[in-house]
Amino acid sequence: MPLVSIDNVDMRYGGPNGTLAVSGLDLHIDRGEFVAVVGPSGCGKSTLMKLTTGLHIPQSGTVIVAGQEVTKPVSIVGMAFQNPTMLPWRTTLENILLPLEIVERHRHRLRKHKREYVEKAEALLETVGLKGFGDKFPWQLSGGMQQRANLCRALIHEPELLMLDEPFGALDAFTREELWCVIRDLHASQDVTIVLVTHDLRESVFLADKVVVMSARPGRVVSEHVVPFERPRQLDILYQPAFNDMVQALHSEIATARAAA
Amino acid sequence: MTSPETVLATSTLPPPRDAYKINWIRLAPFLYTVGLFVAWEIGVRISGLPHTILPTPSRIFEAIVQYWSPIWKNSLQTLYTTVLGFLIAVVAGLGIGLFIGWSKTIYAGLYPIMIGFNAIPKVALVPILVIWFGIGTVPAVLTAFLISFFPIVVNVATGLATIEPETEDVLRALGAKKLDIMLKVGIPRSMPYFFGSLKVAITLAFVGSVVSETVASNNGLGNMMASAQSNFNVPLVFAGLLMLALEGIVMYALMAWLEKRMTGWAHRSTMSN
Secondary structure (H helix, E strand, O other): OOOEEEEEEEEEOOOOOOOEEEEEEEEEEOOOOEEEEEOOOOOOHHHHHHHHHOOOOOOEEEEEEOOEEOOOOOOOEEEEEOOOOOOOOOOHHHHHHHHHHHOHHHHOOOOOOHHHHHHHHHHHHHHOOOOOOOOOOHHHOOHHHHHHHHHHHHHOOOOOEEEEEOOOOOOOHHHHHHHHHHHHHHHHHOOOEEEEEOOOHHHHHHHOOEEEEEOOOOEOEEEEEEOOOOOOOOHHHHHOHHHHHHHHHHHHHHHHHHHHO | OOOHHHHHHHHHOOOOOHHHOOOHHHHHHHHHHHHHHHHHHHHHHHHOOOOOOOOOHHHHHHHHHHOHHHHHHHHHHHHHHHHHHHHHHHHHHHHHHHHHHHOHHHHHHHHHHHHHHHHOOHHHHHHHHHHHHOOOHHHHHHHHHHHHHHHHHHHHHHHHHOOOHHHHHHHHHOOOOHHHHHHHHHHHHHHHHHHHHHHHHHHHHHHHHHHHHHHHOOOHHHHHHHHHHHOOOHHHHHHHHHHHHHHHHHHHHHHHHHHHHHOHHHHHOOOOO
16 A cells, blocks of 8 residues: 555635646655656645645545545654754754654653654764764754755654655755765665655656656646666766656656646 | 074064054943033033033033932832833733734734724823822833833734744644644744844833823932923933933843843844744
8 A cells, every 4th residue: 555645636725716736636655665746836746745744635635644544734744845944043953853842752752762862863963964063053054954954853753754845956066966865875774755846857867766747737747757777876877878868858748748838 | 692492482473462452342332422421511611501401411410419319219210110111011012922923813903903002102191090090100110011012012923923834834744733833933933033122122111101200200200300390400300311311221231131142043143044
């Protein structure tokens, strides 16, 4: 059974005559899979994220996550956005521990098992290359470092599903490629399903097992492409003809989807 | 004969000039204040204005020494009513601000009422307060409170209302309740706004208490200046103004220090990041 099943979902904002953001949306994501969602801007990618996490409840159709129909926020997800939204009055470590103060399963254990959780946070910091930065304040870190910390915060409560909404959009090309590798390694080492919403087609092909192309508004899934490249992938595949062919094919497909709008 | 080491040491040492350097920026507030009084003194002397219109600073200081006992007593009274009214405003302003910022509906409903209330000149309320509480300390405290709580409310509510939607989404997706979001994000976030508003509020509180003392009290600097004025004792009126300015500066500095102390993080970073 897939971890996430979205079946024939319609979502309209702002009352009966409001904008139809997605219509007839169908998407299935297996446990442990890495799915990238691409499409023209305004195609309802963010709506897809909010539907999956239970921040929005669809007007028709069903969203099932981990065997349960979504009717309220599901706490098995972690989220990270383009804006790292670190709280400036907390140190990086305290920022990362924030989800544990919220999630029901952890919040009552946090005080007693503080040391255990701090160790876990420090281990995560090390994985993303921020070892020893835990007691710095977020505004003492660069944009790329904040985004790394943001990933740690999304992962600290061991979510089964990680939702990333253009997490690397605001970063320079080198930092972005570095963070692709961080995400790749996280996915390989942890038992986590990842949904990545992105505008960057190279990013989607490099990271994902499956690339989902959405149409212009109202969004629906136009096609799904299995990425054939073997894991672990190195950055050199970015320059291989087969990789570029796939990126180009996706590009023309999205151009068609835009023109159809 | 000098050894090579000493030669080297003396030649590379910078001249110890820094120790005598005057920090003009630190000194500026005092110099400018003295300058103001000097210019005032000279201006009045040259123009030959009588003391009953504009006394010289030297005449005002003379009055301060001469009437020190009543000035001291009334200054303390004004400080007391102001600070008491201000403290009530802090508690009420924080409470109402959190209440208003809690939900968009409450915000929409109460905001126009607050604006309307704030538009009323508080001096117009003093007679009503006198009917209710009689003349003296109580109306002064209440006027100080009424005039100074508005900026606190607005600032706290603004801090709460401007939480980034992404932060809210991240927390709500984890199952956070409204109270969680307020405690973890909203309230800490609004603290720089709150402490910033205290500087405005304390100055307004002085306005409130002095207005009320002038109209309806037998105590305080407001009352002292009103009776000095009716006796044409203009130097004493100015002495009262000087004491008010002094109290205002001290309280403002205290609030500025408190702000820096409590929310240092906000001054070293941009809020949005």
